[in-house]
Amino acid sequence: MSENQEKKVHGIVAEYESVDSLLDACRRVRDAGYKKTDAYTPFPVHGIDKALGIKPTHLPWIVLVCGLTGTATALLMQIWMNAIDYPYIISGKPFISLPAFIPVAFELTVLFASFGAFFGMWALNGLPRFSNPMFTDPRFDRVTDDRFFLYVDSKDPRFDEGSVQQLFNETGGQHIQSVIDDDSSSKIPKPIFAIWGLIVAFSVIPLLIVLKMRVTNSSSPRFHVFYDMDFSPAKDAQQGSTLFADGRAMRPDVPGTVARGEVGQDMNFLTGIDMEELDRVDSPRAERLVNTHLNPLVPQDPDGNDDDEATSPEVSAQAEAAQEPSVMDTTPWLKENPLDVDRELLALGQQYFGIYCSVCHGLNGGGNGLVNRRARKILAQSWIPPSSLHQESLYEDKYPDGKLFNTISNGIRKMPGYASQIKARDRWAIVAYVRALQMSQNASIDLVPQDRREEILERQREVEQKLEEQAEAERKAEEERAKRAGK
Ligand code: HEC
Structure with a gap:
């Protein structure tokens, strides 16, 4: 602000010696109808907002709105991603599965609410502000020590220098003064620019180093900031190790290990092969399946002789699995499910089928699960x-x-x-x-109890209609695509 301009008066401030005199003055000022007021104290004074007639802050409402915005953002984002843009069954859950959406919704609620609280507080307090005219008076420094100040802003509609001064006088205020503009320059001090420039310059250095490293080669080993984190003695899954003869860090179960809760499950149950029958027939393939089950990491020789061409267990199990159906299957498979098949077991099976199989084989087992649909779209031939x-x-x-x-299995x-x-x-x-x-x-409908047949037929009609509609929609989409591709 230039020298000859008249200094702007921001308001009037008075000094008080005790909390009681300040509170008393606050009440008088409030009752006189002043609204744009403020009190400054060295420590929090209970009841001062009420004495000054300060309304509770709107900040909680801002935080609430921001929090709800966060919740809505998270839910909409997840619904869009999981159910609309790329519908994909995960662990058999519905596309819109609120319980699964909660973690992200919670995080975004907290994030948005905290931003609301932080920036809302700044905005409501008129921050950031680099100077405050209150600081021009050296007496005001005692506000952090032993003095109390009461201030009336000149923007108050009732503001009138004379009457405010008189009111302060009556309430025992001392050193009543106008608060005038800070006469220091409003320009940002030069050293700040210098510091700023230095910070920018230094922050470029790491980028330059990275850039240089990307285009040059070096024969010295990588620099490890946390050596023991990069080279932890603990091994990751699938990592190698020189400690064991087989070179693997992962250890197989001790042969014959039975997991908790699986005591009493016999080999028939665990392999699907009839062991008694296996004793009678000669089925090298079944023997190998049983051996693979018992010692998953020990390679099984697919030919049953002692050639040294031992394959890894995975490969031999795959070879096993890949055996052509045309080769006579001599494996003595269990003919029947060893469990009692009841409603409960079927419900369990349905659940697990939904989780593990439906992504590929489809919920009805027809083979057109979501993975299949997606893969046909992007992989086409292979x-x-x-x-x-x-x-x-x-x-x-x-x-x-x-x-x-x-x-x-x-x-x-x-x-x-x-x-x-x-x-x-x-x-x-x-x-x-x-x-x-x-x-x-x-x-056939004959399998359905008499009294429920009508219901089933009704459902069937509904489903057929739905399928027709679906096929129709798909046909349309296909045409649409063809049209677009043709263009
Ligand atoms: C990652 C996708 C995928 C998942 C998940 C999947 N399958 Fe398969 N399944 C396939 C493919 C692919 C084939 C055909 C393999 C081939 O012909 O090479 C197949 C074949 C089959 C076959 C026919 C086997 C044969 O002898 O011809 C059965 C039965 C089967 N799956 C059952 C299941 C069951 C039960 C589950 C759930 C535990 C399941 N699948 C999970 C992809 C999957």
């Missing part, structure tokens, strides 16, 4: 589609339960095995459910 589970060759008479169990050709992810009991539940699915595709 994709091997999941089998439909409704082929006759997969029915119970040609494909015994034990074999289905083995397929789930060890996989087949392009399909991975699930023994490491699904417990044996749950795999058998899936077997039971697959059978139910297969039956459902060929069921």
Whole structure:
């Protein structure tokens, strides 16, 4: 501000010696109808907002609105991503699964609310502000020590220098003064620019170093900031180790280990192969499956002789799985599910099928799961589609339960095995459910109790109609795409 301009008066301030006199003065000022006021004290004084008639802050409302915005943002974002832009079944959950959305919603709620609180507080307090005219009076320094100040702003509609001074006088205020503009320059001091420039200059250095390292070669080893984190003695999964003879850091189960809760599950149950029968027939393949089950890390020789061409267990299990169906299957598979198939088991099977199988094979087992649809879209030619589970060759008479169990456990050709992810009991539940699915595709209405037939037929009509609509929509989308591609 230039010298000749008259100094602007911001308001009037008075000094008080005690909390009581300040509070008393506050009440008088409030009752006189002044609104744009403020009190400055060395420590928090209870009841001063009320004495000054200061309304509670709006900050909580700002925080609430920001928090709700965060919740809404998170939910909409996840619904858009999971259910609209890229619908994908994860762990058998519905596309819009609120419980799964909670963590992100919680985080964004907290984040937005904190931003609201932080920036809202700044905004409501008129910050950032580099200087305050209150500081021009050296007496004001005592506000952090032993003096109390009361201030009335000149923007107050009732402001009148004379009457405010008189009011302060009456309430025992001392050193009543006008608060005038700070006469220091409003320009940012030069040293700040210098510091700023230095910070910018220094912050470029790491970038330059990175840049240089990207374009040059070095024969010295990488620099490790936290050496013991980069080279922890603990091993990661699949890492090698010179400590053990087989060179692997991961250790297999001690042969014969039985997991908690799985005591009493016999080999029939765990492999899907009839052990008694195996004693009688000669089936090298079944022997190998059993051995692989017992010693998953010990390579099984596919030919049963002592050639040194030992393959890794994964490879031999895959070779096993890949065996052509044309080769006579001599494996003595269990013919029946060893568990009692009841409603509860089927429900369990349905759940696990939904989680592990439906992504590829589809919820109805028809082979058109979401992975298949997506893969056909992006991989087109090279994709091997999941089998439909409704082929006759997969029915119970040609494909015994034990074999289905083995397929789930060890996989087949392009399909991975699930023994490491699904417990044996749950795999058998899936077997039971697959059978139910297969039956459902060929069921006749005679299988349904008399009193529920009408209901089922009604459902069937509904489903057929829906399928038709779906096919229609798909056809349209296809045409649309073809049209666009043609353009
Ligand atoms: C990652 C996708 C994928 C998942 C998940 C999957 N499968 Fe498969 N499945 C396939 C593919 C692909 C094939 C066909 C393999 C081939 O022909 O190379 C197949 C084949 C099959 C077959 C036919 C086997 C045969 O002998 O022809 C059965 C039965 C089967 N799957 C059952 C299941 C069950 C039960 C589950 C759930 C535990 C499951 N699949 C999970 C991809 C999958």
